[in-house]
Amino acid sequence: xxxxxxxxxxxxxxxxxxxxxxxxxxxxxxxxxxxxxxxxxxxxxxxxxxxxxxxxxxxxxxxxxxxxxxxxxxxxxxxxxxxxxxxxxxxxxxxxxxxxxxxxxxxxx
Amino acid sequence: xxxxxxxxxxxxxxxxxxxxxxxxxxxxxxxxxxxxxxxxxxxxxxxxxxxxxxxxxxxxxxxxxxxxxxxxxxxxxxxxxxxxxxxxxxxxxxxxxxxxxxxxxxxxxxxxxxxxxxxxxxxxxxxxxxxxxxxxxxxxxxxxxxxxxxxxxxxxxxxxxxxxxxxxxxxxxxxxxxxxxxxxxxxxxxxxxxxxxxxxxxxxxxxxxxxxxxxxxxxxxxxxxxxxxxxxxxxxxxxxxxxxxxxxxxxxxxxxxxxxxxxxxxxxxxxxxxxxxxxxxxxxxxxxxxxxxxxxxxxxxxxxxxxxxxxxxxxxxxxxxxxxxxxxxxxxxxxxxxxxxxxxxxxxxxxxxxxxx
Ligand SMILES: Cc1cc2nc3c(=O)[nH]c(=O)nc-3n(C[C@H](O)[C@H](O)[C@H](O)COP(=O)(O)OP(=O)(O)OC[C@H]3O[C@@H](n4cnc5c(N)ncnc54)[C@H](O)[C@@H]3O)c2cc1C
Ligand code: FES
Numbered sequence: 001x002x003x004x005x006x007x008x009x010x011x012x013x014x015x016x017x018x019x020x021x022x023x024x025x026x027x028x029x030x031x032x033x034x035x036x037x038x039x040x041x042x043x044x045x046x047x048x049x050x051x052x053x054x055x056x057x058x059x060x061x062x063x064x065x066x067x068x069x070x071x072x073x074x075x076x077x078x079x080x081x082x083x084x085x086x087x088x089x090x091x092x093x094x095x096x097x098x099x100x101x102x103x104x105x106x107x108x109x
Numbered sequence: 110x111x112x113x114x115x116x117x118x119x120x121x122x123x124x125x126x127x128x129x130x131x132x133x134x135x136x137x138x139x140x141x142x143x144x145x146x147x148x149x150x151x152x153x154x155x156x157x158x159x160x161x162x163x164x165x166x167x168x169x170x171x172x173x174x175x176x177x178x179x180x181x182x183x184x185x186x187x188x189x190x191x192x193x194x195x196x197x198x199x200x201x202x203x204x205x206x207x208x209x210x211x212x213x214x215x216x217x218x219x220x221x222x223x224x225x226x227x228x229x230x231x232x233x234x235x236x237x238x239x240x241x242x243x244x245x246x247x248x249x250x251x252x253x254x255x256x257x258x259x260x261x262x263x264x265x266x267x268x269x270x271x272x273x274x275x276x277x278x279x280x281x282x283x284x285x286x287x288x289x290x291x292x293x294x295x296x297x298x299x300x301x302x303x304x305x306x307x308x309x310x311x312x313x314x315x316x317x318x319x320x321x322x323x324x325x326x327x328x329x330x331x332x333x334x335x336x337x338x339x340x341x342x343x344x345x346x347x348x349x350x351x352x353x354x355x356x357x358x359x360x361x362x363x364x365x366x367x368x369x370x371x372x373x374x375x376x377x378x379x380x381x382x383x384x385x386x387x388x389x390x391x392x393x394x395x396x397x398x399x400x401x402x403x404x405x406x407x408x409x410x411x412x413x414x415x416x417x418x419x420x421x422x423x424x425x426x427x428x429x430x431x432x433x434x435x436x437x438x439x440x441x442x443x444x445x446x447x448x449x450x451x452x453x454x455x456x457x458x459x460x461x462x463x464x465x466x
Contacts, residue, residue: 024266025278026147034149034259042338042399073374078338078397084383085394093333093364094381097200097349098207098248101164101214108217109167 001055008048010041018052022059028068029053042078045070114275115139116305116448117294119282119317121148123258124433125309126265127441130188133272135449140274141303143296145281148262151311155372155404157334157360158258158434159347163198163225163250164214165432169459170413172221174432176455177439178252184438188268191261192355198253199228199237200349201244201389211248225250237345239390255347257354258434265437285320290423305448307426312370312407314415314429323419326410326465327429329369333378334362335386336400337393350389359396361386365406374401406431416440416460417447427462 003016013036021035029045029052032038038052039045045052049070056067102109116132118125121144129142144150160178165171181193202211208227215225226232226249233240233247240247266276277298285306286293292306308325310317318325339357351361362382379401386393407429409415414430426448428440443453 025276027279028147030150030154031147034154035263037259040400044399071372073401073403074376074379075398075401078399080394081337081383081386081396081398082394084335084380084398085387086380086384087387088381088384089388091381091385093366093378094385095363095365096202097164097363098202098210101166101210103210103213108214 001058007051007055008038008041010043010047011037011039013038013048015055018055019059022056027056027060027062029056030068030070032056033070039070112299112301114141114301114303116141116307117292117301117303118142118307118309119294120144120151120309120311121276121278122151122153122309122311122433123262123265123437124311124428124430124440125307126262126269127437128307128309128428128444129274130265130269130272131441131445132448133269133274135445137273140269141301142269142274142276143280143282143294144276144278147278148266149259152404152406153258153262153311153433155334155402156258156434157352157362158256158261159198159349159352160193160254160256160435161198161347161349161432162252162435163218163223164200164248164349168217168221171218171223173439173455174435175221175223175252177436178254180438180442181254181256188264191264192257193254194256194355195251195254196345196347196352197249197251198349199233199247199249199346201233201240201247203241203243203245205245208246211246214248223250223252237348239343239392241389241391249346253347255352256434261434261437282317282320287321287422292425305424305426307428307444309428311429311433312405314407314427321422321425323422324465325415325427325429325462327407327415328410329367330406330408330431331364331366331368331371331403332362332406333364333374333382333403334360334401335379335382335398336360336402337396338399340396344390348389350385359393370405372403372405374403407433410465414440414460415462416443416457417462420461420463420466
């Protein structure tokens with residue numbers, strides 16, 4: 001592949017940038033993603049994932065089936081916040097920083 | 110790669126990398142960083158990355174965090190652009206009863222030099238027009254901000270490598286032995302010998318301690334985050350709960366669950382997080398979520414950092430903490446002083462592992 005070939009269209013990452021990450025010992029799609037943002041765009045790697053695998057294979061010689069795939073997470077395709085929200089304002093796992101401020105006899109500890 | 114080093118750092122997260130980098134500013138040879146995977150595969154790659162100070166309690170811990178936040182501008186001069194922005198931090202409250210607490214906080218922190226303003230509803234809306242108009246008020250401090258955690262670690266690593274630090278990744282440490290005053294660190298690839306050993310294994314610190322028969326009481330606390338598509342810049346501050354990154358994405362989430370090492374994304378917490386988002390910033394309703402992630406905090410048993418020498422083990426050091434992004438510049442600086450000078454410019458006795466004995 002040409003160094004200037006765009007691998008990730010969403011984030012405009014070219015082949016050279018992927019190769020540089022591999023030069024820094026990145027080995028998986030996620031390693032490369034965190035170093036370059038490749039795969040963090042709106043399509044969430046649907047377009048670039050196989051191209052990245054090709055570059056990893058080319059650069060490291062590892063076989064395609066040996067390259068760990070990223071974990072698929074919600075949402076598989078973009079979803080509006082209002083669709084996720086249930087409009088409740090009681091929280092259990094989600095905390096408020098103010099609630100964490102502890103007072104002892106009316107004073108901040 | 111050699112097998113004999115002056116100092117080996119186990120763990121290439123933000124904490125281990127900061128220590129390696131700061132050490133390499135003072136001496137250039139014989140530093141090795143080992144990671145069982147790759148830097149950023151741990152908690153440092155799944156974080157909100159606020160550099161947050163103003164409502165940490167107790168006050169001595171807030172003060173410690175402030176010293177670290179103050180190192181950030183200088184750090185970015187040294188290692189390069191890490192997208193650190195001192196946006197100021199806003200913690201909204203919706204119940205009038207919280208105002209008293211906010212005032213207490215502002216009063217007592219003035220003494221230690223952390224300036225906190227308690228804002229009225231109008232002042233909040235003037236500063237951050239997108240906040241829910243039902244807000245009662247907020248605490249505000251200009252010391253808070255955020256950073257790009259990926260850039261931060263990448264830059265720490267690049268600067269450290271330039272100074273001669275070596276890295277070996279996908280190389281898990283499986284046993285550690287002490288022999289005639291040196292450590293024998295056995296990993297998947299090789300056995301290394303070193304004088305100083307630094308345990309920076311984050312949420313895996315307990316396991317690392319076990320290799321040496323030491324109890325490092327660190328537990329797991331999961332956090333889940335959702336990320337919007339890039340939106341035009343509209344949030345001015347780091348809000349405790351959400352922030353807008355330089356590329357326009359909004360990172361939302363402040364959840365805590367005990368789920369061991371399970372890094373799943375779960376619908377219940379994602380929904381609660383969405384509820385928080387629209388409660389704080391109603392216009393986010395229409396924003397699309399493109400991504401979600403989850404990370405496991407290292408939570409020491411009493412909630413405070415574990416830093417410094419391991420009692421009874423010469424040349425053995427530990428650094429395990431939550432809020433490691435905020436604290437990394439200071440931890441790297443102080444551990445370097447401790448290792449090379451035997452003392453630190455900011456006292457860390459309070460954070461010693463010995464408190465659990
Ligand atoms: C959702 C969430 C939000 C957060 N928000 C913030 C925030 O806003 N501000 C803030 O300051 N902090 C925040 N934190 C906390 C912060 O991210 C962590 O404190 C920080 O990343 C910890 O860094 P670390 O280097 O200690 O750990 P890690 O990044 O986990 O690094 C530890 C490394 O050790 C390696 N390792 C472990 N065992 C071995 C072994 N046996 N051999 C070799 N290597 C090993 C691992 O592979 C790992 O890379 C948040 C955390 C979460 C989960
Ligand atoms: S092409 Fe890479 S994220 Fe869309």
